[in-house]
Amino acid sequence: NAGVTQTPKFRILKIGQSMTLQCTQDMNHNYMYWYRQDPGMGLKLIYYSVGAGITDKGEVPNGYNVSRSTTEDFPLRLELAAPSQTSVYFCASSYSTDNYGYTFGSGTRLTVV
């Protein structure tokens, strides 16, 4: 049982480039999330999804886009990379929003230069 799988693990982007961070879960969870983690700042929610075809903005959505075409996949798109997007990105999923914790992926470390 793989849980939540994120790819790539590391990436260096130049300013203005685009990329997609991949996230796949095999637990049949309806809820999926994207967080960014900056030193000393905890986890900030970028986007989330409550099911296939449904997405919504979190606390820090600017500069990002998401899609949820299947229950399993929740890719995060950076269109015009900026140095402020240098961070560690975590994808997570959960069975519901009540009484259940999140299962996190192992993260993608992104550096924008």
Next chain:
Amino acid sequence: QQQVKQSPQSLIVQKGGISIINCAYENTAFDYFPWYQQFPGKGPALLIAIRPDVSEKKEGRFTISFNKSAKQFSLHIMDSQPGDSATYFCAAGGYGQNFVFGPGTRLSVLP
């Protein structure tokens, strides 16, 4: 109202000692309070969680104490071990609400 405060930012404890991390929340609609443990290079992993209908929950060496009236909860790690050295995040959430995470506490347990 969505903020979760966490202290201390960092903590150094001797092996065998007790580690205590505190969190406070403001949103009274929150009714589920998990703690996550994160090792370097890994994603956070659910450690233990509590609902406000109990004041304490214990799992092995890890205990959550919950004070509903004060809107505070804390994680106690008894007999701390070097293998417990990690960053710990508290969080708060509830039905229909996304979790809000504290900023994290970096724990170092000295051998």
